[in-house]
Amino acid sequence: MMQIAVISMVRNEADIVESFVRHAASFADKLYIADHASTDGTYDILRQLAAEGLPLSVQQFDGSAQAQAEVMTNLMEQAFASEFDFVLPLDADEFLLSDGGQDMAWCREALFSVCRPADIYQLPWVTYQTAEEYHGQQFILAMESQRESRPEELGKLLLGREAWEKTGFRLSQGNHHALLPATDGLQRLKPLPLNGVHLAHFPWRSSDQAASKAAVGWLANVAKYSRQTNLANHWRKGFYRLLAGEKMVRPPLTHGQPARIASACKARALSYTKARSGEGVLLRNVLLAAEQLANAYSEQQAASETHKVSLLLPYFGDQEAFQTSFASAAAEDYPQVNIIVFPLGEEAIHDDWLLGFLQEQSDKTAKDIVYLQEQGDILWQDLAESADGEFIQWGFPGDILAQHKLQPMVTTLTRHGNIDFVLTNSLDYPALHQAKEQGTLVDLQLPDGFAIGDGNIYRQYLRKHQTLLSGGLSAPLFRRQTMQHCGFCREYLQDGKPQWQAIWQAVLQDAIIGAMDTPLVEMHSQR
Numbered sequence: 001m002m003q004i005a006v007i008s009m010v011r012n013e014a015d016i017v018e019s020f021v022r023h024a025a026s027f028a029d030k031l032y033i034a035d036h037a038s039t040d041g042t043y044d045i046l047r048q049l050a051a052e053g054l055p056l057s058v059q060q061f062d063g064s065a066q067a068q069a070e071v072m073t074n075l076m077e078q079a080f081a082s083e084f085d086f087v088l089p090l091d092a093d094e095f096l097l098s099d100g101g102q103d104m105a106w107c108r109e110a111l112f113s114v115c116r117p118a119d120i121y122q123l124p125w126v127t128y129q130t131a132e133e134y135h136g137q138q139f140i141l142a143m144e145s146q147r148e149s150r151p152e153e154l155g156k157l158l159l160g161r162e163a164w165e166k167t168g169f170r171l172s173q174g175n176h177h178a179l180l181p182a183t184d185g186l187q188r189l190k191p192l193p194l195n196g197v198h199l200a201h202f203p204w205r206s207s208d209q210a211a212s213k214a215a216v217g218w219l220a221n222v223a224k225y226s227r228q229t230n231l232a233n234h235w236r237k238g239f240y241r242l243l244a245g246e247k248m249v250r251p252p253l254t255h256g257q258p259a260r261i262a263s264a265c266k267a268r269a270l271s272y273t274k275a276r277s278g279e280g281v282l283l284r285n286v287l288l289a290a291e292q293l294a295n296a297y298s299e300q301q302a303a304s305e306t307h308k309v310s311l312l313l314p315y316f317g318d319q320e321a322f323q324t325s326f327a328s329a330a331a332e333d334y335p336q337v338n339i340i341v342f343p344l345g346e347e348a349i350h351d352d353w354l355l356g357f358l359q360e361q362s363d364k365t366a367k368d369i370v371y372l373q374e375q376g377d378i379l380w381q382d383l384a385e386s387a388d389g390e391f392i393q394w395g396f397p398g399d400i401l402a403q404h405k406l407q408p409m410v411t412t413l414t415r416h417g418n419i420d421f422v423l424t425n426s427l428d429y430p431a432l433h434q435a436k437e438q439g440t441l442v443d444l445q446l447p448d449g450f451a452i453g454d455g456n457i458y459r460q461y462l463r464k465h466q467t468l469l470s471g472g473l474s475a476p477l478f479r480r481q482t483m484q485h486c487g488f489c490r491e492y493l494q495d496g497k498p499q500w501q502a503i504w505q506a507v508l509q510d511a512i513i514g515a516m517d518t519p520l521v522e523m524h525s526q527r
Contacts, residue, residue, distance in 0.1 A: 003029040004086040004110050005079035009061065010069045011036040011220075012212060012285055013092040013137035014045060015205060016274045020092045020516040021049050021056060023141065027387040030055045031082065036220075037062050038043070039288040040212075040281065045272045051430075052271075062404055063296070066173075066220035073170040085157045089175040093202040094156065095141060096123075096310040103264040107197050115194070117160035120169075120178055122191035124151035124198040128259055129250070134208040140202060142266040144238050145259040147200065156199050159189055173231060201258070210248040211282045214238025216289045219421060223293055223522070238278035242282075250499045275353045282409050295408075302411040308336045309406055309477070310389030310487075315354050317347035321524070323357070325474075326418045329395045329471070334406035342372040342379060346494015347414045349375060351360065362401045380490050387488070396498070398524035399474035402427075405520040409477035412514055419452060421507070422514035423469070423476035426523035432470060435527060441470045446517040455511030472523035473503060482507065500526050 010017055022032055033056065035043040043060065050056040061071050080085045088096070098107050115121055131144040154176045163169070169178040169189055178189040204210055238248060241272055259358040267479075309327050315322050329339055340411040341358060343349050358371050372382045389408060396400060412422045424431060425443045426476035435441040442465075444451075462468065469475070483489070486506040492499040 002085040002117070004088060004108070004111070005030045005032060005074035005082070005084040006088050007032045007072060007079060008090050008092060009034045009036055009068050009075070010042055010046075010092045011039065012038050012040045012042060012216060013277070014038070014042045015134065015209060015273065016140055017042050018045050018136075018270050019268070020045070020056065020090075020142040021094070022091065022139070022268050022270075025054050025056070026265075027108040028055070028088070028269075030057065030079070030082075032057045032058045032059070034061045034071050034075060036066075036068075036071070037292055039285050041274075048272045050162035051300055062249075066217065066224050066477075068175075068348040069173045071174060073147075076159065076171060078371075079495065080164050083161070085258065086111070086115065087161070087164075089157060089159070089171060090199070091175070091201075093128065093205070094125075095200040095202075096197060097200050097261060097265065098197050101260045101262050103262045110196050114135050114196075115158060115160070116162075117361055118162040118166075118188055119160050120163050120191040121158040121160075121194040122155040123158055123194050125155045125201055126151045126198045127253065128200045128202050129204060129253060129256075130202070134202070134271040135206055135275045136270070139266065139268045139270055140205075140262050141488070142268070145261070146253055146256040147259040148253050149255040149257050151198060153202075153260060154193075154267035158194065163189075165194065167296055171460070177191065186223075193468055196249035204250050207248045207250070208281045209278075210238065211242060212285045212399055213527055214248070215282060215286045219286070219289050219293060238452075269393070288458050288474065298415070299407050299411045302414050303335075303407060306336065307410050307414060308338070308389040309334060309391045309393055309410065310480075311339045311393045311395055312383070312387060313339060313341045314394075314493065315343045315348045315351075316345050316397055316423070316498075317343075317351055318397055319351075319353055319357075322354075324524075325397050325399050325401075326357075326361065327392075328399070328401040330361065330367060331403050332401055332406055333403055336389075336408070337370040337406070338370060338386075339382065340370045342383060344493055350489060350497055362399040380494075383488055384484065387480070387483070390480060392480055392483045394473050394476075396472060396474050399472055400522040400524070401474060402520040406477065408516070408518070409520070411516050412516070413477065413479065416452070416514060419514040420455070420482045420511040421476045421478040422516060424471050424516040424521065425519045426470040426472065426475065426521055427519040429522065431527065433521075436470065439465065441526070442467050443470050444515045444517075446515055447519045451515045453513055453515060455508035455513045458513070459505055462501065462508075466501065468500055468504065468526050470523060471505075471521055472521070472526045473498075473500070473520045474523060474525065476507070476513075478507070483512065488501055498525070 006024045046058045047379045113489040127148045129146050179186045214235045409422050442492050489503050492502045
């Protein structure tokens with residue numbers, strides 16, 4: 001049986017994203033959604049929907065630029081690699097519907113009856129408007145709506161896996177075109193027309209949403225292309241309308257008519273969306289977007305300097321856990337990294353698997369991998385020499401580092417010369433809840449987003465309450481001198497059974513630490 005995946009990149013869509021996910025899940029087998037640094041609760045809603053059991057993979061993209069084409073192409077490749085027959089790229093304000101008012105089971109069956117994975121198809125793109133301003137007060141398709149009688153000139157694509165395997169096309173900004181490199185630039189593949197279904201597009205939902213979308217969207221577009229671009233002109237016009245002190249006005253439909261939507265498509269309830277209006281949405285989102293752009297500039301400046309990181313990956317004998325931590329280390333996008341791998345403990349030392357695994361992985365990554373196989377004093381001497389980075393990052397087996405973990409931490413350390421290391425909490429996930437309730441793991445409390453503190457205070461608290469920090473030892477980025485001072489934690493690691501409390505006591509003693517509020521690791525090792 002053929003299967004279809006929906007892919008989407010969303011930003012600040014808290015009013016509509018739950019409607020979008022619930023509708024798309026009614027006809028798609030899986031949804032791949034990347035949240036682009038939303039500041040309005042969109043990401044939290046997505047995580048709640050995934051926890052509910054919907055077929056939803058939620059990822060994050062924290063870049064400041066509007067890299068929609070690149071992110072959507074990556075999501076498409078993930079879906080095709082999982083052998084979905086079709087991929088449908090959508091924005092959060094787009095809903096697949098039938099022309100004749102049939103339900104989504106009919107739409108799915110209609111697509112599979114006429115479409116072949118060897119082709120690319122164009123779906124008609126029709127502008128819809130709710131009769132009143134929409135702030136998330138109910139499932140959007142249940143609202144009284146009008147639609148244009150004719151579709152837009154541009155359409156959206158339904159992509160076949162065999163067509164992608166044959167050509168390797170990528171997506172354009174806006175998902176309107178499938179592109180191939182050509183001698184004179186990029187070639188657009190010509191899609192086949194698709195009738196009987198269309199995409200209902202709700203670009204205008206409220207004046208608050210339209211103003212926020214134009215302002216934040218244009219800033220992100222400028223961050224990628226500069227302001228000398230004619231791409232996303234609809235955002236440019238809205239942005240300069242706001243600069244002129246004008247209000248965003250709902251554009252009238254050219255040939256409006258009542259929207260005909262099947263009753264089954266309307267019968268959905270929202271669980272996580274909170275209707276919001278008049279709450280300073282525009283100012284909040286623009287200020288946070290401006291902060292993100294300023295932070296990206298700071299990180300870019302630090303990235304232009306030379307600050308090497310040595311990433312230490314001990315192997316304790318658990319192959320699956322090590323593979324997890326190695327994969328996240330290899331995916332880290334910081335350019336100046338060497339990965340130091342070494343076995344610890346009797347089980348790991350006599351395990352021949354590790355060397356074969358590293359030889360296999362060396363062809364798959366451009367990162368410098370150093371394998372240390374000596375033991376005893378020689379191992380720790382080799383480790384001190386090989387870990388020659390200005391900064392030291394641990395990757396304990398099972399822990400997952402965020403792909404963009406190192407750059408913000410390197411930036412913090414290079415800009416704050418008085419900090420010995422910087423650390424963060426773990427991403428929250430159900431397996432940590434019980435440990436936090438029992439008090440064996442605690443989060444850093446950071447009401448102001450960032451704090452510089454005396455490590456001895458943290459040290460005393462952890463020892464008194466016999467608890468550990470939720471980010472684990474993979475959360476901090478250390479200055480090399482800090483690791484040298486505590487002998488790279490040799491005393492607490494050499495038998496292959498980490499003494500977590502003792503390590504924390506050693507690294508926190510007389511240290512000045514910087515604590516960040518953005519979780520950049522998913523910790524599994526300390527549990």
